Amino acid sequence: MSQHPILRRCVACRQLLDRRSLWRVIRDHQDGVRVDGGMGRSAYLCQREACLEEARRRKRLQKALRCQVPDDVLAALEQRLRNATDVTAEAN
Numbered sequence: 001m002s003q004h005p006i007l008r009r010c011v012a013c014r015q016l017l018d019r020r021s022l023w024r025v026i027r028d029h030q031d032g033v034r035v036d037g038g039m040g041r042s043a044y045l046c047q048r049e050a051c052l053e054e055a056r057r058r059k060r061l062q063k064a065l066r067c068q069v070p071d072d073v074l075a076a077l078e079q080r081l082r083n084a085t086d087v088t089a090e091a092n
C-alpha cells in the first residue's frame, strides 16, 4: 500500500506540506482555540520561527480560524520552537 502524505497549507508561507510536519491549531467547538487536538476548523503552520512570526504579525491564524486567537496559543508554539532549538543546541 502506498502512503501518500496528507498535504496541508501553511497559513503563513502558503506552502503545501506534509501534515505531520506542521503544527495544527484548532478552533474547538467547546474548548476554544487549541493546539494539536480538537474538533473544528483547523489551521496549519510550519514549525519555523519565520512562519510563526508571519502568522503573529499578519494575524493569519485569526483569519484562517475566523476567531480571536489567545496570545498564549502563539506563546505555546514559540515555546515549542525554543525547546526544539535547545535540543539541537545540546546535541552540538
Ligand SMILES: [Zn+2]
Pocket: 010, 011, 012, 013, 014, 015, 045, 046, 051
Ligand atoms: Zn510556513
